[in-house]
Amino acid sequence: MQAQAGMDRHLLGLKGIGADEINSILNRAAYWAGRTEKVTNLLQSKFVANMFFENSTRTRFSFEVAEKRLGAEVLNFTSAVSSVQKGESIHDTVRTLESMGIDAGVIRLKPIGVLEELAAKIKVPLINAGDGNNEHPTQALLDLYTIREHFREIKGLTVSIIGDIQHSRVARSNLWGLTAMGARVRFCAPENMRAAELMEYAPYVSMDEALQSDVVMMLRVQLERHEHGMIQSAEEYREQYGLTAERAAGMPAHSIIMHPAPVNRNVEIDDCLVEHERSKIFTQMTNGVPIRMAVLERALT
Known part of the structure; x- marks a missing residue:
């Protein structure tokens, strides 16, 4: 170079x-x-x-x-x-x-x-x-590389990032990188985990809508935030915002699952999906x- x-x-x-x-x-x-x-x-x-x-x-x-x-x-x-x-x-x-x-x-x-x-x-x-x-930035770059490797091109794809957007540096770097590459970015998060300053760059959508994407990127739930009342419990978070096997079954057949890791299995993503054929989590690593x-x-x- x-x-x-x-x-x-x-x-x-x-x-x-x-x-x-x-x-x-x-x-x-x-x-x-x-x-x-x-x-x-x-x-x-x-x-x-x-x-x-x-x-x-x-x-x-x-x-x-x-x-x-x-x-x-x-x-x-x-x-x-x-x-x-x-x-x-x-x-x-x-x-x-x-x-x-x-x-x-x-x-x-x-x-x-x-x-x-x-x-x-x-x-x-x-x-x-x-x-x-x-x-x-390097996490977002490896995510972009993984997406491009799978789809051959990033431009025109829809990517949903789901989880604690407010505290996520991964979400921010991916937003800037994906947008620069011509992808459409959407966020999905509980009300108290949204970053208001990012709303002008990516809309917040429902969980059902977020799952209808080319790429579904889950973020790690920081369980220590239980102590501060941001989430009631890991079980409740999974029920409302977790990628369960049932939800994954309704995703488009061509879509892929991503996560920056470390993964809280059976919280933000079901254990059976971490190494599923549609999952790119270990490929990202x-x-x-x-x-x-x-x-x-x-x-x-």
């Missing part, structure tokens, strides 16, 4: 990124997915720091596999074992790693807006691995590695 400089080398989100650039990343991911060798030397001698100030398993491991497949030197840390717990700020931690000579940083953090502030001050490219309920290889290549070459 062509070298990019300055802010273009960051990947902070998909909002404002056009179809051409998204397609470029997806095409490069397809290239990496087709390579048979486990490890290349493309990023040999490059140091990449995975800076996770918020817990992660799948995203962190996916980035680490991608980095190692490209031949990069990988530095991992989490805030639980770093100086952040001693009072060091996120900015100081990133600046410290930059001063030690890292070439790029993959970062996940809770506060919204901090990542953009860091990117304006840090000279090395930063890749957003999830910031608060703002964006999760597989596609995360080549997508992140393409994103790292974009940042570092």
Whole structure:
């Protein structure tokens, strides 16, 4: 891929990124997915720091596999074992790693807006691995890749995203990415889980209408929100907004099921559907590695 400089080398989100650039990343991911060798030397001698100030398993491991497949030197840390717990700020931690000579940083953090502030001050490219309920661009990119791989084209498809839209960075990044690629996006959520600021970009529809889509994308229910009264119970949520086997039977025959994982089985989606032939959940996880290889290549070459 062509070298990019300055802010273009960051990947902070998909909002404002056009179809051409998204397609470029997806095409490069397809290239990496087709390579048979486990490890290349493309990023040999490059140091990449995975800076996770918020817990992660799948995203962190996916980035680490991608980095190692490209031949990069990988530095991992989490805030639980770093100086952040001693009072060091996120900015100081990133600046410290930059001063030690890292070439790029993959970062996940809770506060919204901090990542953009860091990117304006840090000279090395930063890749957003999830910031608060703002964006999760590589998750959306692997979702776009999975959809394109199945349908061959994204333009013209209808995609329904179902669940806690208000707190979902996955929903936001998918909204921006899918819209840029010409898909029609619809949301479905309980009243107290809707994001009012997104209504002008995607309508909220009923569960029955949402299921009549080319792609049905379920979001993880954060069960800890029981404590705050956002949902009465997991059983009630499943009854009203869960993808049950009965509901799935009424979906169009060509439609597919997606979920960013981790999955609460028998809450947002029935256990029998997680690995159903129409489900792309584990395919999404597989596609995360080549997508992140393409994103790292974009940042570092």
